Amino acid sequence: MDLTTKYLGLELKNPVVVSASPLSQNVADVKKLEDAGAAAIVAYSLFEEQITHESGELDHFLSHHAESYAEATSYFPEPETFVTGPYEYLDHIANLKKAVGIPVIGSLNGVSAGGWVDYAKSIQDAGADALELNIYYVATDPDLTSKEVEDMYIETIEAVKKNLNIPVAVKLGPFFTAFANFAKRVDNAGADGLVLFNRFYQPDFDLEKLEVVPHLELSGNWEMRLPLRWLSILHGNVKADLAATSGIHTGTDVIKIMMAGGKVAMMASELLKNGTDRVSGVITEIKEWMEEKEYESIQQMQGSMSQKSCAEPASFERANYMKTLQSYRA
């Protein structure tokens, strides 16, 4: 039985990839994931905004009350160097590369045009096998059009691609008016992979304090439907490799993603909940299913139920259930 797959030009031993999450924060955990069978790991994201914010915070609070009062011209020791910026992250990527044999994919969330490119290059230089651009922009400005927003994404992708040698995947959220068109633009901009979909912190309300609080739940299995649909639709329409993330919890979930056209299925919530060993369980489930159904390889099933290959292509286009007579075709 052949479980191998090819994603972003990387030869992977199976389609189970660990998605960007806290799972990659410790080298030891990543080693365990590798031992459990994970084919690759996407490291947690380097957030440019966080780096900038932390630098700003450090500078502000170290100096805010300084030089105000004769007895205390400062309130903190000031070492000659701080480990600020992306260095901790870059060191971590390098350490991961040293510790494991599976591909390590960096992940980056930038803010500024310069930041995207500079940090992307740094991650490449740190040894990452590929880079996943974790792009999201909550377009709250009513005067900002969808075209303007989409153009910003495309410019970023083009700029990064121009400056990088390693493959670049783009992780997107689902909130685009014409997603297929936008995916195609991303594809044309040079993305080597499309990762569907990003999950965001969504604000919640604390009714006791009447405060807005950030919230992120682990994914539920039902959430896989969205990437499943869009992988199916995009398969064959874009050159980029497709990957699914969100709601993938079992071996059969992975198989569904493969059939929709995915090259890899990415998991995090399931592993955060049940531990790193769960990877081996998922792989066993894949094997058992393939054995039972007599599939020979993963590649054999990739895209087999995409919109282009399935018997009911219209199913992917419907937004509401419609009762139809089976025999009727308009």
Added chain:
Amino acid sequence: MERKKITIDGNEAAAKVAFKLSEVIAIYPITPSSPMGEHSDAWSADGKKNIWGTIPSVTEMQSEGGASGAVHGSLQAGALTTTFTASQGLLLMIPNMHKIAGELTPAVFHVSARSLAAQALSIFGDHTDVMQVRPTGFALIASGSVQEVHDIAAITHKATLESRIPFLHFFDGFRTSHEVQKIEELTEDDLKQLIDNSFVHAHRGRALNPDKPVLRGSSQNPDVYFQGRETVNKYYDATPEIVQNAMNKFAEITGRQYKLFDYYGAPDAKRIVVLMGSGAETVKETVEYLTERMEEKVGTVVVRLYRPFSVKHLLDAFPKTVESIAVLDRTKEPGAHGEPLYLDVMTAFAEAMSSKEKPFENMPKIVGGRYGLSSKEFTPAMIKSVFDNLKKEEPKNHFTVGIKDDVTFTSLDFDPSFIIEDPEATKCMFYGLGSDGTVGANKNSIKIIGEQTPNYAQGYFVYDSKKSGSTTVSHLRFGKKPIRSTYLLQEADFVGCHLFVLLEKFDVLEKIKEGGTFLLNSPYDTDEVWDKLPKKVQRQIIEKKLDFYVVDAYEVAKNTGMGARINTVMQTCFFAISGVLPKDEAIARIKDTIQKTYGSKGEAIVKKNFAAVDQTLEHLKKIEYGSEVTSQISLPPVVSDKAPEFVKDVLAQLIAGKGDDVPVSQIPADGTFPTATAKWEKRNVGLEVPVWETDLCIQCNKCVIVCPHAAIRAKVYDKDVLKDAPATFKYMDARGKEDADKAYTLQVAVEDCTGCHLCVEVCPAKDKSEVKRKAINMAEQIPLRVTERENFDFFLDIPEYDRKKLKINTVAGSQFLEPLFEFSGACPGCGETPYVKLVSQLFGDRAVIANATGCSSIYGGNLPTTPWAVNKDGRGPAWNNSLFEDNAEFGLGMRLAIDRDTEFAKELLHDLRDEVGAELADAIINASQKSEVEIEDQRGRVAELKAKLEGMNSDKAKELLSLIEYLVIRSVWIMGGDGWAYDIGFGGLDHVLASGKNVNILVLDTEVYSNTGGQQSKATGLAAVAKFAAAGRPSPKKDLGMMAVQYGNVYVAQIAMGANDAHTLKAILEAEAYDGPSLIIAYSHCIAHGYDMRYGMEHQKLAVDSAYWPLYRYNPDNTKLGKNPFKLDSKQAKIKLEDYIYTETRYKMLTKMHPERAKELLIKAQKEVEKKWNVYSQLAKMDFSSVKDEETE
């Protein structure tokens, strides 16, 4: 090899050498010497090495006494050892100094000389501290400038090794320790050439060593002790030559020649001034002016080696032409015939002139004078008056100069218009706000000019004594010649005013020269700024024909993400218009400095500073103005006309920055000042202030209890009062049955509020239709100032709630009590003062307070005004600050006196029982005074007694009258920070706890020495970064509470107002009610923790929620009832420790310095929290029924 030119201050200049020439450094923070220890600690943490290639070990001790003990031990064990200190710290070292000198041990103490606490504490510079150690046997050597500090430090380390005499190297606190100067840095090679290693080896050879055992520290008897003392004479006799040789060797290496007594001036001078320290620089400058420009025959002898005092070298330094000498001492020895240096010089001359070989033809007239105490300015005008005095037939002796003494008429008059500033130097003054980065920017400017051009540069910075809304004035000089002016600028070519409102507070343009340049940070457009200037400022600009520039620095800072930090903007403006450097070159150098300064904190910081530089020039505008004053704006009076005479006559001058003009007659002779004066100093520092919304308020009074400045207050009162209320005065119906038909008002003192936001953050009442609107919200202060001033005045006149009827055991009820601690100079959002204020509300009308030195003594007792206040009856806390180390004992002494005199009063009353009436006497003697009602009743009885006694004529009646006020119960409070309670004062605190006496100890625990700038104490948390723990504190916080619990008879509580205000109140009430020692440890958030102080109370909650700071009360009274005295009042951890500590820079910064160590320490700290919780929860579950006190059954 060419030596590097660096611009540093005196402290760093000393520390650089001391670090390089030491193996062990034992330290303790004290102003102004702390930075020497801080530098050493940071260098050690960074792995820097001494000249022998090893990293000196730096250890903070619990006090200067401890530091000197550790130094003594380290020296005895063979290490080259140093320490740094000043003032009271040096006094604590005296016992060990005698020992170290007695044992002929080479060592150097570097001292930034400072005043001693006498009638008042002062952090500023003079030689009073150094003069106290004259008899210790230490050699004393003085430096007068930053370069000299650097050089003499090196000479001293050499001389001590060769002479075996320990040295105290001193320089003037602040004037030299904090003055930034361009100097030539000694290289490691210089130091290696200077130090003869054979003496180092000899020192080690004398170390205690079990391979060659000896005994030191024996006890000697009358037979030999005396002889033993005389054995050292030859070492002292040899020392002056050893020092001079060291100076000569130093000159060979560097070209800078020093002498034990250096002479400057006319070779045939007749009038000579003798002095030491920084004042000598100005004397030299003045002598040069007087000899060159006025052809006066004057000179100065500058004393460097003061002990051992070499008469020979002193006399050799004087030209034979000398006729009169003024010896200037920067110290005061009350009751002495003269100050020390004067007596030394006089004796030297007297001895010499009465010997056979008279070195001078005639005995010169010698007079002594005092100058410069507590960094009092010492200017050329004053020096000229000293020289002029020497011209007289009978020069005034034992004079003072620099003040007006209209009581004993010691002072010399001087002409302030005698100004000798170098006309070729550029002199610049900058007025800034403490938090706007002005001083930091100026330090950078000095670096740019000093290190990147051939010019010399000098910077000195004056800070005010407030911690909130503090202003800074920077004095900068640049020039081609070395700068020796050790006094503030007397005229300026350039004045920068970095905050518009400072034009109303200071005479900003007083010193600017005609044709000078004035740069103003203005929020107004260029066409309206002129009319916004006060009349006086317009007049000065016109009359002095100033080039007037404005920039809206806040706008540029905001646009470039700099927030309120306008340092880079103003610095760019300065270089753009001052002409100190060509503009483009200056901009390039500013950017270079930005890269160096901020590079390590991240590229984003560098970029936004660059953006600020680039945008500044577009916003910098020159203002054209006419020849007429058009402004309608007059400067407001400093204090209200309603203020008491003393406030108007004296304190107002201090507030206005004119304190130097106050004559001796106006200053209280014994340091006694009236309280309740802070309310007259309307500082208007809050840009935004809270505004009350009556439709939302639930009258919880949480905003009142947390207000650090007592600037938000609540009253419930009869509605009749409202008939006279101002139109904008707000009120609502009071809640609660007892207060039905009454009105409730929450009033803000907008002129006293610092705008910290704490009140808004704790307000629980939110608008149901728009949750961001609370019952109090911040609004711009200026539009509210006039109406709310009137409203607050009206509010103050509303009668207070009757204390007898108040439910003071509820948070809401307690906050109707009048605060007797108000409008202090504490930081905005201070975490300490809410506790202090609460104590003042509950017990202030009968409290006596002993306050340890530290933040609380500064915001509580620093002139010009005092926040401790009085109620309508004139009662309020009586307060004193003794020292840092003795506060618990000081408070205990107060308790002993009160107990003794109360008892004596009762004895007398008992004796007079029949005469005053048995019923009254018995009622007074037996009054329990446990409630407000009982105390008020007792006050009534005492008043009745007083009336009776006043009509009696017996000795006993008179005796009792003098003690009568003791008959009303008094509450003794001992307050201070963790530096005092955990470290320097712990021994005394422990003893007082063990005494069983009824004192209340409030520890305001900020977990660092806040007042001196955030050095670690034993209260500092594991994993926190602090000064002296630059690599993160590796050991856990001392559990002071549990130590006290072990006594069993001490009431102990750990509280955090932000986590549980009701618990805080309960604990403070119980502590006071407990008839024995009470210890309250109060979590106090602090600017030294590194986050926005508006969230201070939230951080307190996080500390409790993580179980880092469990709330508890240990009440020994419960033991008597068979109950567990220990009650754990908070729940087990709801959040992980990291979710608390990593919200604070003090912890978070370690992850940016040493990420791996941060991880290790976090794990350790989390375990520590869990371990402690485990112990506490076990203790809380213990059964005490078997130890029930039988008598209470």
